[in-house]
Amino acid sequence: MQPVSTSTQALPTYPPEVHVALLTYLVQLADTSLVLGHRLSEWCGHGPVLEQDLALANIALDLLGETRSLYQYAAELEGQGRTEDDLAFLRPATEYRNPLLVEQPNGDFAHTIVRQFLFDNFHYHLLQQLQHKPDERLAAIAEKSVKEAAYHLKWSSEWMIRLGDGTEESRQRLEKALRTLWRYADELTTPTPAEQTLQTAGLLPDYASLLPAMQAHTARVFADATLPLPEGVVMQQGGKLGRHSEHLGYLLAELQYMQRAYPGMTW
Amino acid sequence: MHKPIAETQKLIANSQQLIANNIWQLLEEVSDPEVPVLSILDLGIVRGVAVEGDQVSITITPTYSGCPAMNTIATDIRLRLLAEGYSNVTIRTQLRPAWTTDWMSAAGRQKLEEYGIAPPVDGTATGHLLNLFGADTAVRCPLCKSDNTHLVSQFGSTACKALYQCDDCREPFDYFKCHA
Numbered sequence: 001m002q003p004v005s006t007s008t009q010a011l012p013t014y015p016p017e018v019h020v021a022l023l024t025y026l027v028q029l030a031d032t033s034l035v036l037g038h039r040l041s042e043w044c045g046h047g048p049v050l051e052q053d054l055a056l057a058n059i060a061l062d063l064l065g066e067t068r069s070l071y072q073y074a075a076e077l078e079g080q081g082r083t084e085d086d087l088a089f090l091r092p093a094t095e096y097r098n099p100l101l102v103e104q105p106n107g108d109f110a111h112t113i114v115r116q117f118l119f120d121n122f123h124y125h126l127l128q129q130l131q132h133k134p135d136e137r138l139a140a141i142a143e144k145s146v147k148e149a150a151y152h153l154k155w156s157s158e159w160m161i162r163l164g165d166g167t168e169e170s171r172q173r174l175e176k177a178l179r180t181l182w183r184y185a186d187e188l189t190t191p192t193p194a195e196q197t198l199q200t201a202g203l204l205p206d207y208a209s210l211l212p213a214m215q216a217h218t219a220r221v222f223a224d225a226t227l228p229l230p231e232g233v234v235m236q237q238g239g240k241l242g243r244h245s246e247h248l249g250y251l252l253a254e255l256q257y258m259q260r261a262y263p264g265m266t267w
Numbered sequence: 268m269h270k271p272i273a274e275t276q277k278l279i280a281n282s283q284q285l286i287a288n289n290i291w292q293l294l295e296e297v298s299d300p301e302v303p304v305l306s307i308l309d310l311g312i313v314r315g316v317a318v319e320g321d322q323v324s325i326t327i328t329p330t331y332s333g334c335p336a337m338n339t340i341a342t343d344i345r346l347r348l349l350a351e352g353y354s355n356v357t358i359r360t361q362l363r364p365a366w367t368t369d370w371m372s373a374a375g376r377q378k379l380e381e382y383g384i385a386p387p388v389d390g391t392a393t394g395h396l397l398n399l400f401g402a403d404t405a406v407r408c409p410l411c412k413s414d415n416t417h418l419v420s421q422f423g424s425t426a427c428k429a430l431y432q433c434d435d436c437r438e439p440f441d442y443f444k445c446h447a
Binding site for chain 1: 329331332333334335362363364365366398399400419420421422423424426430446
């Protein structure tokens, strides 16, 4: 897709290490919303009921919109002539920087809800702070996206409660999903070297400052869902540094197929 | 010697203002592809028009990040202006301040309701995380005008709409979400 317009905004100037860290981080954020948006789009036509099928597609679309703004910014900041499409379609899995959580398969509806809840709780609270940080363009993207992320968090939180405090079947499925997915939660708030550089430079909130609000919301949702908080789970990470599970390769094979098979094609 | 230059500058400024006014009128004729009764001015997405020489620059702001109508709207603006001879048109997107339904015109709200879409109810931006299972926004049915309606889903046929149903006439209808 062509961007609506090429921005003519002046690009910020940072010291080299901050510039590189910002570029890495923009790609990480964009990869994250692209991969999760793609996963959600896999539900299209398969949702449990029409209204929830629409909800999943709507959330996927919001995430894709955020992705495009971030890749466009990254492409301009990089200044190597790459476009948003090049970044999405022409990088191998090892160059993708999304956390492991978002590439996990949809599984059943409970899996999709747990994955979404863990992500939304982080995403919403991150964007809330990011919109007040000094990088003007990133803050503007956050200000735009945080309104949408609030709807997402409300939706996934309410489904956590419905499924947890629902039928025996829904609760068992939710518990199973938690056993599978909780291990990917901590990676979201564990900073990479690039994120640490940006935190030191004041461009990114310190993740410790997000935790109280995130944990309070989790505690409230789990209490309403009558679920105990998982304890003693060994955490997995690596996606933000390019070490992915096998699932990402299959996802990208489908996402990137057209541009790989017919380079430069348009419609 | 200075006076003629000042006069000329004034004339140029006046003519640029006339061109800008003309362009605002043309933009009134560009409609939202998803909600064709609304012009893009009704929707409140045009943030500015600037004219310099033959160069026209229009700033628009997206409603929702992923709204697929934005590309169509940009193309429609170009085509409408091209038809009037404006070929040097730049369309910029501006994310900040983020679009809000407060920018939707009163005429736009009325047209929406007549079209069968309930207009946004101001001051009811929901989606706040503390409002889990909170009371639905009271929305009047655009068809039978009953206030006896309920929310079916926050996510409707497009990113900007929620799905409601009327408990009197039983018709489902779209509600243009308050977004602030």
